Amino acid sequence: MKNQKRWVLWFFLSPVLLWLVLLIVLPQIDLLTMSFHVENDDGRMVWSFANYLTFFQEPIYWLTFVRTAVYSILVTFLTFIIALPIAFYITKVAAPKFQGFLMMLLLLPFWVSELVRVYGWMILLRESGVINHFLIKLGLLNKPVEMLYNDATMIMGLVYTSMLFMVIPIVSVLESLDNSLIEAAYDLGADMWSILVKIIIPHAIPGIVSGSIVVFMLTLGNYLTPNLMGGKNSLWFTEQIYNQFIASFNWNQGAAFGFLLLVLSSLVIWIGLKLTKQNLKKVVQ
Amino acid sequence: MQIDLAVKNVTKKFKDFIAVNNVSFEVPDGSFFSILGPSGCGKTTLLRMIAGLTEPTEGAIEIRGESMLGIAPNKRPVNLIFQHLALFPMMNVAENIAFGLRRRRENKTAIKTKVQKILERVDLAGFGQKKTDQLSGGQRQRVAIARCLVLEPTVLLLDEPLGALDLKLREQMKVELKKLQAKVGTTFVYITHDQSEALVMSDHVAVMNQGVYEQIDTPQNLYSNPKTPFVARFVGDNNSWCGRIRECQDDNAEIETDEGAVFRTKIRKPLPPGAAVDLFLRPEAMLIQPDASLSALNRFEVVVKDILFDGANSRLLAHPPNTDTELLIALPQNRQYDYIKKDDKIEIGWDAQSGVCFPHTHGKRKKSEKQEIA
Numbered sequence: 114m115k116n117q118k119r120w121v122l123w124f125f126l127s128p129v130l131l132w133l134v135l136l137i138v139l140p141q142i143d144l145l146t147m148s149f150h151v152e153n154d155d156g157r158m159v160w161s162f163a164n165y166l167t168f169f170q171e172p173i174y175w176l177t178f179v180r181t182a183v184y185s186i187l188v189t190f191l192t193f194i195i196a197l198p199i200a201f202y203i204t205k206v207a208a209p210k211f212q213g214f215l216m217m218l219l220l221l222p223f224w225v226s227e228l229v230r231v232y233g234w235m236i237l238l239r240e241s242g243v244i245n246h247f248l249i250k251l252g253l254l255n256k257p258v259e260m261l262y263n264d265a266t267m268i269m270g271l272v273y274t275s276m277l278f279m280v281i282p283i284v285s286v287l288e289s290l291d292n293s294l295i296e297a298a299y300d301l302g303a304d305m306w307s308i309l310v311k312i313i314i315p316h317a318i319p320g321i322v323s324g325s326i327v328v329f330m331l332t333l334g335n336y337l338t339p340n341l342m343g344g345k346n347s348l349w350f351t352e353q354i355y356n357q358f359i360a361s362f363n364w365n366q367g368a369a370f371g372f373l374l375l376v377l378s379s380l381v382i383w384i385g386l387k388l389t390k391q392n393l394k395k396v397v398q
Numbered sequence: 399m400q401i402d403l404a405v406k407n408v409t410k411k412f413k414d415f416i417a418v419n420n421v422s423f424e425v426p427d428g429s430f431f432s433i434l435g436p437s438g439c440g441k442t443t444l445l446r447m448i449a450g451l452t453e454p455t456e457g458a459i460e461i462r463g464e465s466m467l468g469i470a471p472n473k474r475p476v477n478l479i480f481q482h483l484a485l486f487p488m489m490n491v492a493e494n495i496a497f498g499l500r501r502r503r504e505n506k507t508a509i510k511t512k513v514q515k516i517l518e519r520v521d522l523a524g525f526g527q528k529k530t531d532q533l534s535g536g537q538r539q540r541v542a543i544a545r546c547l548v549l550e551p552t553v554l555l556l557d558e559p560l561g562a563l564d565l566k567l568r569e570q571m572k573v574e575l576k577k578l579q580a581k582v583g584t585t586f587v588y589i590t591h592d593q594s595e596a597l598v599m600s601d602h603v604a605v606m607n608q609g610v611y612e613q614i615d616t617p618q619n620l621y622s623n624p625k626t627p628f629v630a631r632f633v634g635d636n637n638s639w640c641g642r643i644r645e646c647q648d649d650n651a652e653i654e655t656d657e658g659a660v661f662r663t664k665i666r667k668p669l670p671p672g673a674a675v676d677l678f679l680r681p682e683a684m685l686i687q688p689d690a691s692l693s694a695l696n697r698f699e700v701v702v703k704d705i706l707f708d709g710a711n712s713r714l715l716a717h718p719p720n721t722d723t724e725l726l727i728a729l730p731q732n733r734q735y736d737y738i739k740k741d742d743k744i745e746i747g748w749d750a751q752s753g754v755c756f757p758h759t760h761g762k763r764k765k766s767e768k769q770e771i772a
């Protein structure tokens with residue numbers, strides 16, 4: 114009886130395990146071993162830390178790395194700052210019949226692929242783009258300015274791309290926030306700021322953390338938006354990885370970079386969870 | 399006597415729907431004032447206007463003589479205990495209670511002593527570090543009260559705070575709340591749909607129906623001297639007859655019920671013979687098998703349909719022969735009436751002074767109202 118039960122369990126678990134092992138664990142192990150190999154003078158692969166050493170010795174690599182990390186945190190934070198009022202408006206202020214409509218508006222940009230979305234922004238912002246055209250027509254500018262290819266535009270693009278993934282988890286936690294808690298706080302003498310800090314954010318923290326994790330990971334691993342909107346001076350670490358794999362054909366170096374990125378995102382998320390006193394199990398629920 | 403709270407001609411409309419209609423009342427300092435009415439009659443709306451969470455459409459609200467119009471809830475000297483308490487689940491008991499004091503930026507040690515004191519006052523000493531979900535219903539209740547009382551509001555507003563408790567605890571909390579109010583001396587405005595809560599605890603009760611006030615009075619007067627048929631039906635149990643005036647002199651009238659019985663009763667306002675009236679009579683005003691020497695009584699016969707035993711509150715369910723009017727008759731549990739059995743025919747007598755008579759209002763609603771709110 115007990116044996117049979119176990120057998121059934123394995124039967125249903127095996128596709129999941131297979132998927133985990135074949136598609137995630139095996140390639141990762143392969144990449145990991147690859148990252149510790151270099152080609153020696155005879156053209157043979159030997160074990161070495163050289164790939165990781167290169168990263169620390171070449172400033173361009175670790176500078177891009179740090180930049181990517183800092184900007185991803187900044188994007189996550191900005192997304193949160195913008196998403197919280199939006200989520201609050203949708204759940205607590207808007208009339209119930211508009212809530213669906215507002216969620217729809219949020220979803221709408223995601224019906225087209227990221228590539229199309231980014232090109233949309235480019236059409237608006239480039240030197241010969243729609244916004245420049247109107248500003249000149251209105252006489253506010255006398256010659257067009259290039260709004261693309263700088264850090265601010267790139268960050269805006271990344272925030273825009275991430276917005277939905279922050280708003281949805283916050284909306285779902287705010288829906289469970291009893292309005293009378295807000296009213297009770299107000300009645301007990303709290304101003305808007307203390308209501309936000311003492312009631313709304315503590316209640317919404319699981320949603321905020323899970324939204325932040327998703328947004329941070331998506332931003333860190335984004336390739337298209339920084340590449341297209343960021344221009345030459347705003348390198349993203351994924352571009353370095355791409356360059357190693359595709360341009361330099363140095364898979365070993367690329368694998369090492371990939372692992373560094375993985376370590377970075379795990380580390381930042383771990384610190385984030387510790388700081389907000391959340392645990393991963395609670396947040397992914 | 400100082401007036402703590404004055405509500406003057408307050409009206410609240412939600413689009414076309416009038417939730418509170420031209421309500422006025424005054425609550426003196428230190429008293430326990432209740433607003434009693436069936437669900438949906440606008441009680442919560444009225445309380446929220448006093449707390450400042452909703453603005454009245456018309457009218458004025460004054461606290462200690464100061465107009466509260468346009469003053470935000472966090473600036474008003476009133477606190478509200480919500481229907482579902484609204485304790486902050488992200489804080490422990492002590493933090494919940496300290497919340498208001500912290501917002502006033504009082505210093506830490508003062509806050510600590512105040513919290514300690516109020517916890518003792520509501521018999522929750524030592525519960526400060528507990529989470530709110532570790533408390534029983536009655537304890538949560540007291541935390542909610544402490545959280546407001548610690549701010550020493552001029553007026554404490556309570557929105558059916560006992561509604562969620564079970565019967566036994568509710569009975570107990572009724573007495574405790576009344577004692578607490580007497581001890582702290584804060585003015586309480588208490589709303590409920592439960593007439594027994596209102597009658598037991600209050601100095602004054604306002605009976606509200608569909609957004610308007612029917613009567614504001616002491617519990618005793620509401621019970622013995624209802625001013626409107628609604629109050630007569632809503633406060634306490636009542637039997638009612640429909641009938642017509644046969645003869646009327648000052649506040650004494652002789653009426654004939656639709657079933658043909660003739661009763662003498664007092665009447666609030668003289669009415670011409672033939673006018674349709676509603677007559678109300680409390681179950682305990684009816685005497686079972688009264689002594690023959692009591693000649694002034696109205697007398698009639700009933701058939702016992704059922705004996706509703708409920709300890710001190712036992713009743714006979716009866717009806718006059720050949721009619722289907724149901725009457726509730728108080729059955730004192732002093733063993734004197736143990737002989738009464740189902741289907742017995744007994745004589746009932748009542749004094750003209752204990753009946754109340756009103757001009758007939760359209761529609762015969764009888765007991766159904768009370769069942770709706772239960």
Ligand SMILES: Nc1ncnc2c1ncn2[C@@H]1O[C@H](COP(=O)(O)OP(=O)(O)O)[C@@H](O)[C@H]1O
Binds near residue numbers: 412415435444
């Ligand atoms: N925000 C609102 N919008 C529209 N109607 C409301 C609103 N709040 C209350 N009402 C209506 O006002 C009436 C009185 O409600 P309420 O004051 O909550 O009654 P009570 O507390 O006496 O049960 C109800 O019929 C309710 O539907």
Ligand SMILES: [Mg+2]
Binds near residue numbers: 438441442481558
């Ligand atoms: Mg209510």
